[in-house]
Amino acid sequence: MTITARVFVRALLMASALVSPVSARAAENRAAESKVVPSIREATSADDPALRAEGEKRFQANCGRCHQFPHKFSPRVILTVERHMRVRALVSEDDMRVIIRYLTQ
Amino acid sequence: MYLRIVFSREHFRAVVCRSLSAFMLILVPFPLHGQGSDSDRPVPILTGSAGYFTNVDGGSTSLAPIISPVFLLPLGDRWLVEARGTFEGEFTRKQGNGAYGGNVGKEVDYAQLDFIANRYVTVTAGRFLTPFGVYNERLYPIWIRSLQREPLIFPIATETSNGLMLRGGFEISPRAKLNYAAYFSTLSSLDKLESDRAAGGRIGFFFPRPKVEIGGSFRQLLQEERSRSVGFHFAWQPTGTMLNLRSEYAWSSGQGSGYWVEADYRLAQIPVWQSAMRHLEIAGRVQQFFGHLDADEAEEYSLPKTDTQHADLGVNYYFVDGLKATASYGREFSSSGNANLWSVGIAYRFVVPLGRVQ
Numbered sequence: 001m002t003i004t005a006r007v008f009v010r011a012l013l014m015a016s017a018l019v020s021p022v023s024a025r026a027a028e029n030r031a032a033e034s035k036v037v038p039s040i041r042e043a044t045s046a047d048d049p050a051l052r053a054e055g056e057k058r059f060q061a062n063c064g065r066c067h068q069f070p071h072k073f074s075p076r077v078i079l080t081v082e083r084h085m086r087v088r089a090l091v092s093e094d095d096m097r098v099i100i101r102y103l104t105q
Numbered sequence: 106m107y108l109r110i111v112f113s114r115e116h117f118r119a120v121v122c123r124s125l126s127a128f129m130l131i132l133v134p135f136p137l138h139g140q141g142s143d144s145d146r147p148v149p150i151l152t153g154s155a156g157y158f159t160n161v162d163g164g165s166t167s168l169a170p171i172i173s174p175v176f177l178l179p180l181g182d183r184w185l186v187e188a189r190g191t192f193e194g195e196f197t198r199k200q201g202n203g204a205y206g207g208n209v210g211k212e213v214d215y216a217q218l219d220f221i222a223n224r225y226v227t228v229t230a231g232r233f234l235t236p237f238g239v240y241n242e243r244l245y246p247i248w249i250r251s252l253q254r255e256p257l258i259f260p261i262a263t264e265t266s267n268g269l270m271l272r273g274g275f276e277i278s279p280r281a282k283l284n285y286a287a288y289f290s291t292l293s294s295l296d297k298l299e300s301d302r303a304a305g306g307r308i309g310f311f312f313p314r315p316k317v318e319i320g321g322s323f324r325q326l327l328q329e330e331r332s333r334s335v336g337f338h339f340a341w342q343p344t345g346t347m348l349n350l351r352s353e354y355a356w357s358s359g360q361g362s363g364y365w366v367e368a369d370y371r372l373a374q375i376p377v378w379q380s381a382m383r384h385l386e387i388a389g390r391v392q393q394f395f396g397h398l399d400a401d402e403a404e405e406y407s408l409p410k411t412d413t414q415h416a417d418l419g420v421n422y423y424f425v426d427g428l429k430a431t432a433s434y435g436r437e438f439s440s441s442g443n444a445n446l447w448s449v450g451i452a453y454r455f456v457v458p459l460g461r462v463q
Contacts, residue, residue: 061313065342065349067249068371071426074462079147080177081456083185086221089243090274090284090309093224 055102058095075104147179149459153189154248158431158450163442168196168205169450171247173214188216213297214265229270229288232298236272236286236307237262237322238336238353248454251349251369251388252419252433254446258363258394260407261355262324262334266290267300282311284320292328302327309338316342322355332359347371360406361396386421388433413439417446427454 059069063085073081082100085091091099153174160167171193178186191214196207217231234242241263244250270288277283287306293299304327309320322336334357341350348370356362369388373379394413403410419433428451435446 060342061311061316065316065318065340066243068423068426073456074148074458076146076148076460076462077150077456077458080150080179081152083147083179083221084175084177084187086274087185087187087219087227087229087272090272090286092274092276092282094276 051098051101052105055098055105058098059102062089062091062095062099070103073103078103148462149176149178151176151457151459152455154246154452154454156247156253156450156452158253158448161445161447163437163444163446165197167207168194170194173246183221185219185221186217187219189214211297212265225273225275227272229272230268232265232267232300233270233288235263235266235290235303235305235324236270236288237305237324237334238307238355239309239318239320239338239340239351240353244351246454247452248427248429251367251386251421252390252417253431253448253450253452254415254417254433254435256353256363256365256367256390257392257409257413257415258353258355258365261357261360261363262305262322262336264301265299266303267293267298280312280314282313284309284311305334307336314344316344326359330359332357334358334360347374360402360408361394361398363392363394363396365390365392384423386423388417388419388421390417391415409439411440413437415446419448427456428452 066089070081078100082091082096082103086093086096151174153172155172156170158169158171160169171191173189173191173193175187175189180186191212192209193212194207194209196205198204199206213232215231215233217229217233220228222228234245236242240256240259245255247253266288268288268290270286272284272286274282274284285306285308288304290300290303292302303324305322305324307320307322309318311318318338318340320338322334322338324334326332326334334355336353336355338354339350339352342348343350348368350366350368352364352366354362354364367388367390369386371383372385372387373383375382392415394409396408396412398406398408398410400410402408415435415437417433417435419431421429421431423429430451432449433447435448437444437446
């Protein structure tokens with residue numbers, strides 16, 4: 001294994017090791033954090049014009065940069081697609097919550 | 106000497122053991138959390154795209170059907186298994202005027218396990234798209250791309266990787282967001298699962314107010330010629346318009362360099378013939394590639410042999426969100442000859458839930 005590869009693998013290891021304690025320290029927020037995506041009940045109950053406007057804004061800023069507004073999908077499908085987009089397009093957790101609310105209204 | 110290094114079992118084991126160790130370190134503190142009833146949970150889906158295109162390059166016609174299924178399997182609150190395959194045909198007339206014939210290429214574009222550790226880090230293991238520039242990860246699917254021809258520099262540093270990746274996107278201030286990806290890829294010569302031994306990453310800053318993203322990418326090949334690649338990307342969606350501007354630059358010490366600049370505009374804001382205009386999009390791209398490769402290298406890398414310039418103009422008609430007809434004309438200028446590039450076709454995005462959706 002070359003030095004560059006060794007250094008890189010070790011850097012990945014160290015970064016991974018850092019992730020655990022950071023999350024452990026946030027144990028008090030675990031309950032909230034564990035809900036990486038809001039439940040459908042939580043999402044659909046927020047039928048607020050201001051939230052809708054914010055949702056549209058964030059949809060345009062994140063999703064709308066690559067593709068158009070999607071068809072109406074079922075909330076369970078949207079939860080899957082948004083998780084996919086969180087990984088693929090690196091949509092932030094906060095943006096994802098608001099966008100899911102917007103798309104499931 | 107080279108083969109002895111790349112196929113060494115010790116090296117392979119070391120990489121696998123360390124990758125697994127890193128992965129396990131992250132998994133320990135996070136038990137799976139249930140999310141209530143089934144109706145609150147994401148459902149597995151089969152999605153992807155299918156299309157059929159006719160391309161005429163310098164008078165030579167080819168038919169190009171393509172289907173690219175994507176399988177998404179969410180597990181618990183933090184896990185996602187995702188995989189994409191591509192079956193792409195290229196059929197040309199034999200001896201100029203015979204029946205169309207050719208091969209169907211089959212690829213596993215990615216097959217990865219994602220773990221969303223927290224708001225800052227997602228861990229990806231398996232086979233994944235190399236995060237170099239943004240075209241490969243975000244704009245590649247045929248139902249998304251505005252012009253069906255890939256940019257000339259697209260092959261630079263975008264070979265699929267097998268290994269481990271850390272990535273994430275989060276706010277660093279109310280006015281800016283950071284996204285990043287860092288990865289290590291190991292060598293694989295398995296059929297359909299090839300990858301190079303390489304390391305690299307990408308960082309990007311997105312400013313939501315002006316809707317501007319800028320970023321850079323880096324990749325170091327850790328085998329053969331040990332080439333180094335550097336890239337930059339830029340995207341801007343001017344507020345209040347339906348215009349998208351995107352650009353990428355890439356340089357590789359072993360392959361050449363180049364850039365592309367693309368704009369697409371939805372005509373929905375044009376106040377005439379609204380019923381048609383709201384379905385229409387026009388797109389244009391200019392690009393240049395700088396490099397001098399021999400025939401074998403050009404074929405291996407899927408890059409032009411010599412300095413090449415392209416100008417493309419296209420139009421898309423969206424019947425519905427996931428179904429569009431597309432047509433484009435381009436002109437290639439190269440020291441090996443100029444050519445007209447025509448393309449016409451249809452692209453469709455499908456989504457099939459693999460479970461109850463209520």
